[in-house]
Amino acid sequence: MNRGTLPILARLHSLQTATRILPGGGRVISEATDRNPVAQLLRVANETMLARSLRFVSSAGPSLTLDVAGRRILRVTDAQGLVDAEICLGAEVLEDEHKDELIKLFQGVAALRHELHVVSGPVGRGGEEVSVGLPVALLADLLLIELNVTEPDEDPVEIVEEVAPPTAEEIAAGETGLSGFAAAMGPALVAWLIAGGAEDGRTDGPEEMVSHLQGFLDDERDALERQFDILSATPGEAICMILGATLVEGHSIVGARLGPAILLGVIEGDATTATLAAWKAALR
Amino acid sequence: MGVTESLGTVVKAFPQARLVAFADLSSRMILASTGPQSTTQEYLDRLCDQARTSFDDPLFALSVEAFGEPNASVIMGPDTVRIFLRSDVEPADALCCICDHGIDLPAFVAKIRSTLESITHAG
Numbered sequence: 097m098n099r100g101t102l103p104i105l106a107r108l109h110s111l112q113t114a115t116r117i118l119p120g121g122g123r124v125i126s127e128a129t130d131r132n133p134v135a136q137l138l139r140v141a142n143e144t145m146l147a148r149s150l151r152f153v154s155s156a157g158p159s160l161t162l163d164v165a166g167r168r169i170l171r172v173t174d175a176q177g178l179v180d181a182e183i184c185l186g187a188e189v190l191e192d193e194h195k196d197e198l199i200k201l202f203q204g205v206a207a208l209r210h211e212l213h214v215v216s217g218p219v220g221r222g223g224e225e226v227s228v229g230l231p232v233a234l235l236a237d238l239l240l241i242e243l244n245v246t247e248p249d250e251d252p253v254e255i256v257e258e259v260a261p262p263t264a265e266e267i268a269a270g271e272t273g274l275s276g277f278a279a280a281m282g283p284a285l286v287a288w289l290i291a292g293g294a295e296d297g298r299t300d301g302p303e304e305m306v307s308h309l310q311g312f313l314d315d316e317r318d319a320l321e322r323q324f325d326i327l328s329a330t331p332g333e334a335i336c337m338i339l340g341a342t343l344v345e346g347h348s349i350v351g352a353r354l355g356p357a358i359l360l361g362v363i364e365g366d367a368t369t370a371t372l373a374a375w376k377a378a379l380r
Numbered sequence: 381m382g383v384t385e386s387l388g389t390v391v392k393a394f395p396q397a398r399l400v401a402f403a404d405l406s407s408r409m410i411l412a413s414t415g416p417q418s419t420t421q422e423y424l425d426r427l428c429d430q431a432r433t434s435f436d437d438p439l440f441a442l443s444v445e446a447f448g449e450p451n452a453s454v455i456m457g458p459d460t461v462r463i464f465l466r467s468d469v470e471p472a473d474a475l476c477c478i479c480d481h482g483i484d485l486p487a488f489v490a491k492i493r494s495t496l497e498s499i500t501h502a503g
Contacts, residue, residue, distance in 0.1 A: 208458075238422045308446075316438040326433045327455055327462075336456040337434065339443050343454065343489055347447040351439055362446070368454070368486040375456045376481065 122153065126212035133206035135241040140214055142167050142232040142243050147219040149173065155211040160201050163219050168229035169198065178204040179331055190230045199235060203330040273378060274298075274352055274359040277336070280374035281363070285350070288361030291317070295357050309360045317358065324353050336375050343367045354378055381502075386495050387414045387475075393491060396483040398460070399476075400492070402499060403428045405435070406472035417478060430455075431464040431476045452489070461485070465492055467500045 125140050126133040137152055144150065147165035151174070158177035163170040171190055175181035183197045184190065190198060206212050236243045274290050275298055287301025289309050299306045313320070325331045334355075340348025340363070348367040352359040352375075381389075387400045391414055401413035401424060410424040434453040443450045451466040460478055463485075467473040475496050479488065 237420055240418060240420065240423060312438075312442055316442075319438045323433060323436070323438060327430055328457065334458055337439065338454045339434070339439050339450045340452055341448055341450055342493075343452045344486070349439055349443045349446065349450075366486065368489050371454065372456065372461065372481060372483070372485055379458065 122151075122213040122215040124211055125152075125214050126206065128155070128209050128211050130212075131208075132241065133208065133210070133212045134202050134239060135236075135243075135245075136212060137202055137206045137214075138232055138236050138239070138241055139243055139245065141169060142236070144216075149217045149219050151215040151217065152205050153213045153215065154205050154207050155213075156207050158205045158207075160205040164232075165219070165229070167232050169232060169235070170229040172198070172201065175201060175205075189228060191228070192230070195230055195235060195238065198230065199238065200331065202235075202239075207330060274354050274357050276380065277352060277354075277359065277374045277378035278361070280377040281350075281361075281370050284363050284365055284367065284370060285361050286364045288350075288359055289313070290357055290359050293355055293357030301362070305362060309362070313358065313360050320351060320358065320360075321353070324351070334379060336371075336378070338363065338367050338371060340367055352378065381498070383412045383499055383502075384414060386499055387412060390477075390488075390491055390495055391415050394479070394483060394488055396480040397477060397488070398480065399427075399478040401427060401476045402496075403431060403474045403476050404472050405432055405466070405474050408432065410476070415478075427462075427476050427478070430462065431474055434462075434464050435466065454485070454489075456481075463489065463492065465489070465496055467496055470500050473500045 126136040130136060141150060141162065141164050144164045145166055147163065149161060150164050151159060151161040153159040160172065160178060161174035163173055169190055171187060172181065172184040175185060178201050180197065181201055184194050184201060187194055233243060273295055275295050278285055278288050278300065287305035287309065289299040289306050290296060291313055324335050327337065328335050334353060336350065336352035338348050338350045340346065344366050348363040350361045350363055383402050387402060390400045391397050397415055398417035399413060399415035399419065401410045403410045405428070408428050410428050413419065413424060434455060435450065440450065451468055453464045455462040461481060461483060463477040463479065465475045473496065475492050477492060
């Protein structure tokens with residue numbers, strides 16, 4: 097197929113796709129089952145040739161407002177419920193140095209398993225003056241996103257897989273959440289504690305080891321959250337990290353985050369065998 | 381066997397491996413990669429940065445304090461598993477891998493350990 101026809105076919109496909117309009121004039125661009133809401137956000141931005149303000153709102157709460165023109169993101173004019181938005185908000189025109197922070201904002205507002213809406217309006221500050229901004233195509237390349245989609249996207253995600261903090265009943269049963277992870281790890285997890293969330297204060301193992309872990313977490317919790325965020329696709333995402341000399345012998349450290357809860361523990365011996373099944377138990 | 385060929389044997393043996401890359405952590409560079417997952421240079425750069433972050437504080441410090449310097453990390457998210465392995469003899473040499481949750485983790489870790497050793501010793 098001629099590459100030049102791809103944007104035309106993509107636009108036709110977009111026009112043929114059923115649109116759900118919301119009260120107040122917004123429209124749903126990504127359903128909760130969509131595997132890649134960020135891709136939908138970028139495709140909407142890429143369809144905007146004339147200068148417009150696009151306000152993206154997640155059903156989870158955060159929102160992000162962009163000035164867009166000529167398939168470029170000119171600037172960020174508002175961000176609600178998104179961390180570290182100040183860098184982009186403070187830029188009159190987005191430049192290459194802002195792309196990583198901008199992508200984090202995209203990932204924050206276009207969260208998996210939540211609807212994403214867009215509301216279009218007159219361009220914000222700066223009027224319709226010509227600005228350079230960041231090309232949508234560049235951001236799409238960084239995220240390995242194909243902007244010109246001429247066929248329906250891949251299979252939808254299953255909503256039942258949503259990662260949510262466990263209920264009190266599930267915690268009591270020890271079947272899910274970080275307690276479920278600890279239970280599924282079995283005796284290899286020789287000491288652990290959970291801080292935060294509904295499972296806060298749960299511990300097991302020798303008191304001396306648990307006390308050491310507790311002291312570390314008291315001092316380093318913020319730094320640990322930052323380390324998890326750097327290693328996650330989106331800030332606050334569920335993550336489990338195991339660090340060891342070999343992972344198969346000796347001891348390893350395990351840190352995990354699920355919602356507001358953090359587990360810190362010590363694994364003795366083989367840290368590879370039960371780990372994946374245990375993590376699936378936590379996400380269940 | 382060259383580096384790319386060595387990485388290719390890992391992907392061939394483990395279809396759940398989406399990407400296997402050989403990195404120089406000291407220069408923050410992915411030197412070779414293979415696998416079915418399409419990538420850009422920026423994506424590989426980020427993967428290399430994540431490998432460095434996984435061997436950084438605060439969890440690195442906790443591990444060193446408790447058991448000694450770690451050379452392996454496994455990071456599980458909602459959709460994928462990333463495995464970062466550093467060479468025992470040349471800590472800047474590392475393998476960075478992205479796999480599906482269905483990967484046989486014990487067998488995979490053993491395979492990439494031997495692969496990394498062969499690459500490091502050959503270099």
